[in-house]
Amino acid sequence: MGWCDSNLIYSLLITFTAAVITYNIIVSSHVAPPFRKEFRFPSSSSRSSSSGHVTIDPIIGMPSQIKKGSKKLFHTAVTASDSVYNTWQCRIMYYWFKKHRNGDGSEMGGFTRILHSGMPDKYMDEIPTFVADPLPAGTDQGYIVLNRPWAFVQWLRNADIKEDYILMAEPDHLIVKPIPNLSKGGSPAAFPFFYIEPKKYEKVLRKFFPENEGPITTIDPIGNSPVIIEKASLKEIAPTWMNVSLAMKKDPETDKAFGWVLEMYAYAVASALHGISHILYKDFMIQPPWDKKIGEKFIIHYTYGCDFDLQGKMTPGKPGKWRFDKRSYGTTVPRRNLPLPPAGVPESVF
Numbered sequence: 001m002g003w004c005d006s007n008l009i010y011s012l013l014i015t016f017t018a019a020v021i022t023y024n025i026i027v028s029s030h031v032a033p034p035f036r037k038e039f040r041f042p043s044s045s046s047r048s049s050s051s052g053h054v055t056i057d058p059i060i061g062m063p064s065q066i067k068k069g070s071k072k073l074f075h076t077a078v079t080a081s082d083s084v085y086n087t088w089q090c091r092i093m094y095y096w097f098k099k100h101r102n103g104d105g106s107e108m109g110g111f112t113r114i115l116h117s118g119m120p121d122k123y124m125d126e127i128p129t130f131v132a133d134p135l136p137a138g139t140d141q142g143y144i145v146l147n148r149p150w151a152f153v154q155w156l157r158n159a160d161i162k163e164d165y166i167l168m169a170e171p172d173h174l175i176v177k178p179i180p181n182l183s184k185g186g187s188p189a190a191f192p193f194f195y196i197e198p199k200k201y202e203k204v205l206r207k208f209f210p211e212n213e214g215p216i217t218t219i220d221p222i223g224n225s226p227v228i229i230e231k232a233s234l235k236e237i238a239p240t241w242m243n244v245s246l247a248m249k250k251d252p253e254t255d256k257a258f259g260w261v262l263e264m265y266a267y268a269v270a271s272a273l274h275g276i277s278h279i280l281y282k283d284f285m286i287q288p289p290w291d292k293k294i295g296e297k298f299i300i301h302y303t304y305g306c307d308f309d310l311q312g313k314m315t316p317g318k319p320g321k322w323r324f325d326k327r328s329y330g331t332t333v334p335r336r337n338l339p340l341p342p343a344g345v346p347e348s349v350f
Contacts, residue, residue, distance in 0.1 A: 071107045071181075072107055072164065072165060072183075073107050073108070073109035073163045073164070073165065073181070074107060074108065074109055074163055074164075074165035074166060074167045074181055074228055075109050075110045075111070075112065075161050075162070075163040075165070075166050075231075076097060076108060076109075076110070076111045076112070076166075076167045076169055077111075077114055077152070077155065077166055077167065077168055077169065078090060078093060078111075078112070078114065078169050078170060078171055078173075079113075079114045079116060079147070079148045079151045079152065079170075080113055080114070080115055080116070080171050081115075081116060081117055081144060081147070082115060082117035082119070082121050083330075084329075084330070084331055084332065084333065085326075085330045085331070086171050087121070087123065088329065088333045088334065089171035089172050089326065090113050090123075090127060090171045091123065091126065091127065092174070093169070093170075093171055093172070093173055093174065093175070094111060094113070094126075096174050096175045096176070097111050097175055098111075099175075100175050100176075100177060100178045100179070101178070102178075103177065103178030104178060105178050105180050106178030106180065107179070107180045108167075108178065109163040110161075110162060110163060111127075111128050112128050112129065112130050112155065112161075113127045113128065113129045113130070114129075114130050114132055114151045114152065114154075114155045115129050115130065115131050115132065116133070116134050116147040116148070117134060118131065118133045118134050119131065130154075130155050130158075130159050132147075132150070132151040132154040132155060133150075133154065134147050134150075135147055135150055139246070140249075141249060143249060143260075143262070143263075145260070145262075145263045146245055146246070146249060146262075146263060148224070148263060149224075149238060149241040149242035149245050149263065149266070149267070150242050152168075152234070152238045152241075152242075153238045153242055156231070156234060156235050156238055157235075161231060163231065164230060164231055164232075165181055165183060165228055165229065165231060166227075166228070166230075166231050166234050167179070167227070168224050168226065168227045168229070168234075169225055169226055169299075170225045170226075172301060172302050172303055172326055173225075173226065173285070173299045173300070173301055174299065174300040174301075174302065175298065175299055176294060176299065177297075177298055179298045179299075181228060182228050182279070182281055182284065183229065183230070183279070184279060186230065187276075187277060187278065187279050188227055188228060188230070188233065188271075188276065188278045188279065189227065189228045189229075189278065189279045189281045189284065190220065190222040190223075190226070190227045190228075190278040190279070190280060190281065190284070191222065191223075191226050191227075191280075191281060191282070191284040191285050192220070192221050192222060192280040192281075192282055193221060193222060193223060193261075193264070194221075195261065196221040196222060196223065196261065196264060196265065196268060197221065198216045198217060198219040198220075198221060198265075198268070199216055199217060201257055201258070201265075202216045204253060204254050204257050204258075205219065205265070205269065207251065207254065208244055208247065208248065208254075208266075208269050209269050209272060209273065213272065213273065214272075218272045218277075219269055219271075219272045220268050220272070220277065220278045220280065221268070221280070222264070222267070222271075222278055222280070223261065223263070223264030223265075223267055223268070224241070224264065224267035226284050226285055226299055227267075227278065229276075233274070233276055236274055237267075237271055237274050237276065240270040240273055240274065241266055241267050241270035241271075243270075244266040244269050244270050245266035245267075248262050248265065283295070283296050283297055283298075284297070284298060284299060285297055285298060285299035285300065285301050286299075286300055286301070286348055287300075287301045287302075287303060287304060288300065288302060288306055288346065288348040288349045289304065289306045289307075289308075289314055289316075289345075289346060289348065289349050290304065291346075291348055292346035292347070292348055293346070293347060293348065294348055300348060302324075302326055303326075304325075305323065305324070305325030305326075305327065306320075306323060306324045306325065306341075306345075306349050307319055307320030307322075307323045307325075308320045308321070308322050308323070308341060308342060308345050308349075309321050309342075310322065310342050311342065311344060312341070312342045312343055312344020312345045313344070314345075321342075322339065322341050322342055322345075324338070324341075324349075
């Protein structure tokens, strides 16, 4: 193949990718097949009214024992950029995945880092990786997480995924014990976040989840991660998730209301639009330093900074004599043998 032919094919691929992205962005009144839900993009005339008396979704406990029999393997997928910050977290996450994959009770199958930089990096041989294209320049408006649903759309369409279930995880997840398939009876399992509050933001959410879809508590108080879900269901949800994310980001009121958790709300809305309700499994993970005990949890999510004095007392809002905050390592990799925390800190930190 000649140089001209190669450039022509490359140009055609770029054009096709841009066309697919543009199509999803401009869809307004109706979501195209295979989606059965109508979705109206925000407009200045959007209004919301109360849907009447609603109840808070309960935290549904999982059965004490998982039914014996053939394993329901799930594939763990983590989206990431090629930044130093995301890369060192992915390497640590994959290490702990491998450590527990074959443990007792595990239904963990394969693993994929979905790299949405559009180009391979030097860790392709270390971490199983699918390279996805980023959104067109400027689309994410500096909110890089907006690339996550688009990356999942590409992966689900183009990758050969052997398992029938997917665990959507994040780079800053530490797997601390073998994870069984927590979904049950076709219902996905998800961690409930205290700061995802559909009832509080009903006026905003009704732009994307109109009243004819049901009470606002139909929207689960979750993000997309951690979630264990059937692959077939995620294939249906993912493009809607992407469209809702883009629409929310374009709407100033919604963008201001949700900030950095906008994409989490978008997943919750997209799931509800497809009639999918999640098992809210509070023992899925913990978030130190506010959660103290590991107990029966499966994942440690180190999203918050941990600050303590030398007596092991937490100093929230004030840098401690001992501290660990992932944001301290945005451009450099944490060095080996970091100082251990002082005696007295919660086991979730130690």
